[in-house]
Amino acid sequence: MRLLTDENFNGAILRGSIGRLPELDVVRVQDVGLIHADDPTILDWAANEERILLIHDVATITLYTYERISRGLPMPGVVEVIATAPIGQVIDDLELFILCS
Numbered sequence: 001m002r003l004l005t006d007e008n009f010n011g012a013i014l015r016g017s018i019g020r021l022p023e024l025d026v027v028r029v030q031d032v033g034l035i036h037a038d039d040p041t042i043l044d045w046a047a048n049e050e051r052i053l054l055i056h057d058v059a060t061i062t063l064y065t066y067e068r069i070s071r072g073l074p075m076p077g078v079v080e081v082i083a084t085a086p087i088g089q090v091i092d093d094l095e096l097f098i099l100c101s
Contacts, residue, residue, distance in 0.1 A: 001024075001025065001052065001098050001101055002025045002026075002049065002050055002051040002052070002076075003024070003025065003026040003027075003051055003052050003053075003054055004026070004027055004028070004029065004032075004042075004045070004046045004049070004051040004052070004053050004054070005026060005027075005028045005029065005053075005054045005055075006029060006042070006053065006054065006055040006056065006057075007028070007029045007030055007034075007035055007036070008055075008056055008057065009028070009054055009055065009056060009081070010056065010081075010083065010087065010090075012087050013081065013087055013090050013091060013094070014026065014028070016087065016088075016091040017091055017094050017095065017098075020091060020095050021095060021098060021099075024098065026054075027051070029042060032045065039060050039061045039064045040064050040067075042061075043061070043064055043065060043068055043075070043078075046076060047068070047073065047074040047075060047076060048074075050074075050076050051076060052076050052077040052078070052079060053076075053077070053078045053079070054079050054081055054094075055078060055079070055080055055081070056080070056081055056082070056083040057083075058078070058080045061078060062078075065078050079097070081094070
């Protein structure tokens with residue numbers, strides 16, 4: 001599974017997930033030159049790279065995600081991770097999601 005994290009994604013969750021799954025293929029938008037990019041650009045990059053986007057805030061990205069789907073464009077996926085959830089629980093849940101996918 002290939003993942004991309006949004007620029008505001010919790011670093012502790014990312015580090016904990018990599019600690020549990022060292023082979024995890026994950027990059028941050030900061031690592032690929034997309035810092036401050038708009039949502040459609042991030043979704044397009046994720047689709048071209050076949051990466052599922054992990055985010056905390058879905059205020060605007062949901063609209064763009066549905067637009068991509070309705071236009072028949074590739075959409076590997078978007079996973080909203082609740083920012084206020086306990087970090088250990090989120091890491092557990094992400095590990096289960098990744099291992100079962």
